[in-house]
Amino acid sequence: MDIITVKDLTKKYGKDDFEIHAVDHMNLQIDKREIVAITGTSGSGKSTLLHLLGGVIEPTSGDVILDGEKLYELKDEERSAIRRRKIGFVFQSYNLIPILTAEENIISPILLDKKKPDPEYIDELFDMLGMEKWRNHLPNQLSGGQQQRVAIGRALANRPRLILADEPTGNLDHTQAMEIMKILIQSAKKYQQTLVIVTHDMDLAKMCQRIISIQDGKILSDVTNESTLLLDK
Amino acid sequence: MNGFRKFDDLFWKYMFAYKKRTIFTIFGITLAVILFYGAGTVYTSVYQAYYETNSKKYGNYEAAGTVNPEEYQKMKKLDYIEAMLLYQTNTQTIELEDTERWVEVRQMENFENPIFSYDLIDGHYPEQPDELMLDEYQAEYFNVRTGDVLELQGYEYWYGTVRIGDGEQAFRYLQEHTEYDADGMPTEESLQIEDLEKRTIKTRYRIAGIYESDQEYNDFLIESTPFLSLLDQEKEYREMEVCVQFRNHKNHLQQLAKEGIFLEENEWVTEYLKGYNNSVMDPLLQYILFLLAFIVLFWIAFGIIRNAFEMTLEERVRDYGILRCMGTSQYRLQRLLRKEGFTMAAIGCIMGIGITNVMIGIGKHIWGFRQILQALGIDSAFRLKVSWYLVLGSFIFTFCAVLFSLLEPARQFGKMAPVDAIIGKTLIRKERIKQRNGRLIHWLLGIEGEYAYKNVLRKKGTFLASVIGIAISVIGIMIGISIVHIMNASLDDANRLVLMDDGYDASASFMNGIGKGNEDIKKFEDDLLALESVDKVSSCYATQIPSDGETFGLPDGNGKYYTSYFINGFDEEQIKSLEPYLLEGELDRKALEEGGVIVCRNIRFLNVLNGEPVISKEQKTDLKPGDMLFIPEDTDNFFRADGTIDRDKVIACPVVAVVDYNPNPVLSGTPDVIVSRDYYQAHLIPPDAAAAGLYEIRVCCSEAYDPEEIFEFQKAHKNYYFTDGGVHAEKDMVRGYRQLILMIAGLAAGIGAFHIFNTLSFTIGLRKREFQILKAVGMSKRQILKMLSMEGGLAALFGSLLGIGVGFGTGLLLMLLSGEISSKSEYRLPWEGIPISVWMVVLITLVSLLIAKKELKNVEE
Ligand SMILES: Nc1ncnc2c1ncn2[C@@H]1O[C@H](COP(=O)(O)OP(=O)(O)OP(=O)(O)O)[C@@H](O)[C@H]1O
Numbered sequence A: 001m002d003i004i005t006v007k008d009l010t011k012k013y014g015k016d017d018f019e020i021h022a023v024d025h026m027n028l029q030i031d032k033r034e035i036v037a038i039t040g041t042s043g044s045g046k047s048t049l050l051h052l053l054g055g056v057i058e059p060t061s062g063d064v065i066l067d068g069e070k071l072y073e074l075k076d077e078e079r080s081a082i083r084r085r086k087i088g089f090v091f092q093s094y095n096l097i098p099i100l101t102a103e104e105n106i107i108s109p110i111l112l113d114k115k116k117p118d119p120e121y122i123d124e125l126f127d128m129l130g131m132e133k134w135r136n137h138l139p140n141q142l143s144g145g146q147q148q149r150v151a152i153g154r155a156l157a158n159r160p161r162l163i164l165a166d167e168p169t170g171n172l173d174h175t176q177a178m179e180i181m182k183i184l185i186q187s188a189k190k191y192q193q194t195l196v197i198v199t200h201d202m203d204l205a206k207m208c209q210r211i212i213s214i215q216d217g218k219i220l221s222d223v224t225n226e227s228t229l230l231l232d233k
Numbered sequence B: 001m002n003g004f005r006k007f008d009d010l011f012w013k014y015m016f017a018y019k020k021r022t023i024f025t026i027f028g029i030t031l032a033v034i035l036f037y038g039a040g041t042v043y044t045s046v047y048q049a050y051y052e053t054n055s056k057k058y059g060n061y062e063a064a065g066t067v068n069p070e071e072y073q074k075m076k077k078l079d080y081i082e083a084m085l086l087y088q089t090n091t092q093t094i095e096l097e098d099t100e101r102w103v104e105v106r107q108m109e110n111f112e113n114p115i116f117s118y119d120l121i122d123g124h125y126p127e128q129p130d131e132l133m134l135d136e137y138q139a140e141y142f143n144v145r146t147g148d149v150l151e152l153q154g155y156e157y158w159y160g161t162v163r164i165g166d167g168e169q170a171f172r173y174l175q176e177h178t179e180y181d182a183d184g185m186p187t188e189e190s191l192q193i194e195d196l197e198k199r200t201i202k203t204r205y206r207i208a209g210i211y212e213s214d215q216e217y218n219d220f221l222i223e224s225t226p227f228l229s230l231l232d233q234e235k236e237y238r239e240m241e242v243c244v245q246f247r248n249h250k251n252h253l254q255q256l257a258k259e260g261i262f263l264e265e266n267e268w269v270t271e272y273l274k275g276y277n278n279s280v281m282d283p284l285l286q287y288i289l290f291l292l293a294f295i296v297l298f299w300i301a302f303g304i305i306r307n308a309f310e311m312t313l314e315e316r317v318r319d320y321g322i323l324r325c326m327g328t329s330q331y332r333l334q335r336l337l338r339k340e341g342f343t344m345a346a347i348g349c350i351m352g353i354g355i356t357n358v359m360i361g362i363g364k365h366i367w368g369f370r371q372i373l374q375a376l377g378i379d380s381a382f383r384l385k386v387s388w389y390l391v392l393g394s395f396i397f398t399f400c401a402v403l404f405s406l407l408e409p410a411r412q413f414g415k416m417a418p419v420d421a422i423i424g425k426t427l428i429r430k431e432r433i434k435q436r437n438g439r440l441i442h443w444l445l446g447i448e449g450e451y452a453y454k455n456v457l458r459k460k461g462t463f464l465a466s467v468i469g470i471a472i473s474v475i476g477i478m479i480g481i482s483i484v485h486i487m488n489a490s491l492d493d494a495n496r497l498v499l500m501d502d503g504y505d506a507s508a509s510f511m512n513g514i515g516k517g518n519e520d521i522k523k524f525e526d527d528l529l530a531l532e533s534v535d536k537v538s539s540c541y542a543t544q545i546p547s548d549g550e551t552f553g554l555p556d557g558n559g560k561y562y563t564s565y566f567i568n569g570f571d572e573e574q575i576k577s578l579e580p581y582l583l584e585g586e587l588d589r590k591a592l593e594e595g596g597v598i599v600c601r602n603i604r605f606l607n608v609l610n611g612e613p614v615i616s617k618e619q620k621t622d623l624k625p626g627d628m629l630f631i632p633e634d635t636d637n638f639f640r641a642d643g644t645i646d647r648d649k650v651i652a653c654p655v656v657a658v659v660d661y662n663p664n665p666v667l668s669g670t671p672d673v674i675v676s677r678d679y680y681q682a683h684l685i686p687p688d689a690a691a692a693g694l695y696e697i698r699v700c701c702s703e704a705y706d707p708e709e710i711f712e713f714q715k716a717h718k719n720y721y722f723t724d725g726g727v728h729a730e731k732d733m734v735r736g737y738r739q740l741i742l743m744i745a746g747l748a749a750g751i752g753a754f755h756i757f758n759t760l761s762f763t764i765g766l767r768k769r770e771f772q773i774l775k776a777v778g779m780s781k782r783q784i785l786k787m788l789s790m791e792g793g794l795a796a797l798f799g800s801l802l803g804i805g806v807g808f809g810t811g812l813l814l815m816l817l818s819g820e821i822s823s824k825s826e827y828r829l830p831w832e833g834i835p836i837s838v839w840m841v842v843l844i845t846l847v848s849l850l851i852a853k854k855e856l857k858n859v860e861e
């Protein structure tokens, strides 16, 4: 059963001579609970693809079907609702709201959806992230790795079905990167989420079940990685 | 800070997080509200005070006039007359030391009527016709108190212009002997004063009470404030003064006129009633001014709020991008912004309204404001009047400005994909900067200049914000100065109208000059000079020579007609002062002592031409040096008993000099002939002339002018008479207005300055990273500051140009409009506003740089 279906998706930038097909007539399916790595060289269109999957940029043509809904046929209001309920974003540069504390950042998507945060679940998240001590710190009082943990916590807050992470470890050293990867994969398993991670670090990609590598906006290879199951034990 | 329970709590969290911006924005809104609400509230409060003062003073009587008993009876039957009040005024004299003073006795039907409200401070209201009540200053001046008996005297048959007091005989006489001209007006010539037997009648009044004066130490008060008494019901009056109140306050003057009863509108009251049209300003003009003011204020408020939002959005573009990625819809984001805007608007509004109310409340005690209120005669009634329309209006005004301000930034933000916002793409998308220009500027101003130029082009929004900020300050100053000019012009007018352009703004004379000689005048002068209030005095000896059309008078420009003139006896010093005005001949002392005369070729007029007042000169005589001027020998007894002029006794005086005009004229419009003081006293006036031929002592008041001192002076010297001319009150009022306008200009400058500081602190906060990079690339802190000051300089330049342009335009418009409203004699553009503005702009820029320096330090940490 697939959660994401990408149909003939294209995203062009620029005009005439400068026209770039960041994503070029791409077709793709991602199953529920799959853990997918997207790799490729710089400028190959990884981020663009991920943003299109999450509905945060408009495609030039084609559509993304998320859980049976055509993302780009929806109105801004409806697409926003899908984003906050079904998708959790993690960016390379953490992107926390600077004026909110770690905890406030994490609960903000819940509040945004006009729900009450479940204290047990929040405690559980902090426990999993190893961030109990920093609940009331502002982002600029945290290290990069800590900030990324908060960002992951925020992405998980609404128990989304899909986590999209764009080079979540890009700014971190190797040990930190492994830690973050572990947290992401663990939580995906625990909460039965689909995880799509963009990375150009093959070591990290190998931790995933499926590795899609793209070039010039096209899929170059799409392989299932059996060894991850071992790694994951 | 805890309390993040709802997502929309973010709005106040942002407000707290960006404290400086919030405070600056709120201050900006507050100042705009102070301007808007303040202008409205001052207007309504003044209006209300006027209404209260006038309705207290004049009741709700819309018309007044003189009627006879038949007319009065007729009016009683008219259904459109709601109420009437009768009173009777007659003039009597009161004896004082070696002189006497005229007083007006107003006999009223009763004292319950609100038309004239007299607040008792002592005793009771008169209950009998032989009881009197007078004003507190009069009581002090005449040195009387409640219970005293005062003796007034009046003529039984009082012959004035037309007024007839009591006395059947006089009335009948007038009926028989009055001739009427074509317009049905009685001609005065048909009556001879000798025909009326003048008999003084003394009346004794007991002082029943003393009433509160509504003005402070007004020297006119002694004469113009009435003594009050009760109407003698037994007596049959021939003519009565009546005040009328129409039913439903409708204007029925026309209908009354059809009945043959002519009354005058009581404008003090009708000014505030519908159905009458007495506004000083044309209502249309008033609306236009209101509209203009509203638009200007709205744009100021809009400019401030809009720029604040634009900056806010630019600052938070990344945060909002994150929120969008998290699944916040555009609508929610806009709602967040709106909430923030409305909160700041509400706080700014409440603060603005509060501060204004407090300011107006204490404004009464500020010198300048009090002067204005006093001059308007509403100082006691003036109270803060909170109009709920205005409060509501202020809120609507700022909320509209907020909504309006959010439109454009929200639209721009809406166009961006959430992710673009995160990456930090700015709202300004086009980034095409012409390389060539950059190079030229690099060559001119160095690398800092090039960067400054590029930054300005890249951040047009913030640059515009600074420009607008500077422009608002400059416009405030320029318009303020324009208004001060208009005020000054009106003060000049006041001076000119009373012809005191050489600084003499008051005059003094003897109540009774009979038997007074040069020594008494010298003593009078010395007494005056001893006063703190008086700077200098100049005695004016003059007498008027009427024209008989044939022999006497001054030959006019055509040599045909004769016009009456003043003959002045000048002392040496005064003659010397004529030197700058000499046209022909010489100011020859010897010739003057022997009876030579100086004539003024022209007189000056204040005219209103096409609505514009001008000082014009008019030639009054073509006499030249060597010509003869014939002066009657006895200027006091000019007319013979039969009313003709005795032409036989004349003195022929040779003209020795002609001057342009007399800079110290006695009376406007009358040409002058000048002789030496000695000759004047020895030959041209009778030896027993009152006060040795003195016309008046012209007085130049000092800065320390104090009405109380003048009042004491008058009290101590009952024969001295001091007339202020009202110029002082006017000067004080103008100074008060000036103070007020400077305050407003200061407020505008403050708004502008806040605007600039807001923009600046924002820019630096936002460009932290840019500065860090520039420093990393090798730019020194000084160079960064230099770059910033160049950016500031550019904003200052454009802002000043814009401000001066708009300020000049508005100033010109105001002056043209004010020319319509009242007579101003000289238009001047607010040139001196330019240096003041430049200074202020430099100051603001310098302060901005200081702030920048401090902020840069913060960046480093
Ligand atoms: N907003 C944009 N405007 C114009 N071109 C863009 C924009 N975003 C991406 N591109 C172009 O699209 C192509 C794909 O960009 P994308 O960011 O998806 O690459 P990437 O694979 O994520 O690279 P990296 O590994 O460096 O992050 C690039 O050539 C890039 O220049």
Ligand SMILES: [Mg+2]
Residues within 6 Å of the ligand: A046, A047, A048
């Ligand atoms: Mg990328």
